[in-house]
Amino acid sequence: MRRIGSHHPEPLYSVEATRAIEHALTSALPPFALMTRAGTATAQLARSLAPHARRIWIACGPGNNGGDGLVAARHLHEARHTHPGAAEVVVTLCCTEPGRLPEDAARALAEALAAGVCIAHAPPDGADLVIDALLGIGARNAPSALIAEHLLQMHALACPVLAVDVPSGLMADTGVYLGPAPHTSNAPRHTLSLLTLKPGLFTADGRDLAGTVWFDPLEPHGSASPLPVAQLFGQDGGKPTSRSHATHKGSQGDVVVIGGQDITQSGAGMTGAAILAARAALHAGAGRVYVGLLGDHSDAVRWDPLCPELMFRRSGLLAQARDLMADATVVCGCGGGTAVADVLPVLLSSCVSLVLDADALNHLAEDPVLQTLMAQRQTRGVQTVITPHPLEAARLLGTGTREVMGDRLQAATALSLRFGVTCVLKGSGTVVAAPGQTPHINSSGNPALATAGTGDVLAGWIGSLLTQARRAGSDPLTAVLAAVFAHGHLADQWVAGSEETLTAHRLAMGIGSAGIR
Incomplete structure (x- = not known):
């Protein structure tokens, strides 16, 4: 994992190319391995960004982005067993039918519940860090009622926000934001981009919503990767x-x-x-x-x-x-x-x-x-x-x-x-x-x-x-x-x-x- 700065050029990949890389890795790795890596990386970055947090709110959506958040929730919750001062973790799950979650996300939910992670109906008071795992690169429409409500609450908070892969409601290819309200808070924002860097994080609404961008490829892609759709350039x-x-x-x-x-x-x-x-x-x-x-x-x-x-x-x-x-x-x-x-x-x-x-x-x-x-x-x-x-x-x-x-x-x-x-x-x-x-x-x-x-x-x-x-x-x-x-x-x-x-x-x-x- 590394922070993206302005010192080196970076290839940027479309959603289609990212999906192709994801499919190739999923086929080569054991089941659930890719989501485990994504959630583990999210938990590691969360601990680094807010090492003294007392309470972390993880907002999970109905897809695999939410599954990444659930894996992160389990890791952060289990840290309380070895580090008594570790943050309390509260998860909200914006999914009316948990039984219809994708296979990996359903497994992530089952493991989180078995570990004792708290699944709440509403966001907690006094969060010191929010992890946004509501919507990923597959989203194409404006966020639905409950997800939109949680996004509004997220934007109003003064604590740091860490988005998993892309900020929810941001179109990864274009940087257009479909969410319920623009980001107006001065709170720090971070995005952990997984597998690839997406162009939407760096143009249009993306720069405001993504904040500081971090990158974890989860697995080296090799020379067979699709061609980038753009190049981020700098110093x-x-x-x-x-x-x-x-x-x-x-x-x-x-x-x-x-x-x-x-x-x-x-x-x-x-x-x-x-x-x-x-x-x-x-x-x-x-x-x-x-x-x-x-x-x-x-x-x-x-x-x-x-x-x-x-x-x-x-x-x-x-x-x-x-x-x-x-x-x-x-x-x-x-x-x-x-x-x-x-x-x-x-x-x-x-x-x-x-x-x-x-x-x-x-x-x-x-x-x-x-x-x-x-x-x-x-x-x-x-x-x-x-x-x-x-x-x-x-x-x-x-x-x-x-x-x-x-x-x-x-x-x-x-x-x-x-x-x-x-x-x-x-x-x-x-x-x-x-x-x-x-x-x-x-x-x-x-x-x-x-x-x-x-x-x-x-x-x-x-x-x-x-x-x-x-x-x-x-x-x-x-x-x-x-x-x-x-x-x-x-x-x-x-x-x-x-x-x-x-x-x-x-x-x-x-x-x-x-x-x-």
């Missing part, structure tokens, strides 16, 4: 590359940021978005960063006093600079407003490395001509990255936000294939999908990033690492993953070390301070 992709002494600004690559519509254009000034993206690109290591603000700006921005290294040019001049467009990575759309529509055709036609964000994506979703130009990019072998949030992704797919959030992996993959791009679908557990590649889910980040401008910082960061990767001849997908992870990791470090609000400005100016680019 390995975020380490800065060393530079030779002969390095100069030209060898580190150029980034061109085009966006930041002037207030005179439509009454909505968004200059700051482009400036944030440019600052991020600069601090992430690009050799030179050019800024082309859209609109007049004649009496406004000529230079950035916080980053005087940024080089301002008229956006039209930048868009027509063929040598620069053929060599630099262009980040377009941050605060682009309506004005960005005029420059998108030439950028889509000429740029060899392009990051599209925000308003650039909204115009792409609405304009068939731009979509045709995007399709032509696929045939030229150029690099394109899009960075939508769920609403922008829904517009691009011609669907709703609910559908995007209903399966973030599928949505990111669909966008990647439709436009022939690397798609960075932002949100809790950002998904990165590229054609022909296994999708990736980011392990870093937190709600501190839920503030205006942090997406612009990410776009500039991606642009910077892409241009450096092109210069070094390294993999562009690795560069995108590194930027996404480092963006979230910097936010994690901020939350751990500061009580101040993490603004996008602070995020951009903090790039590189923690040894990560």
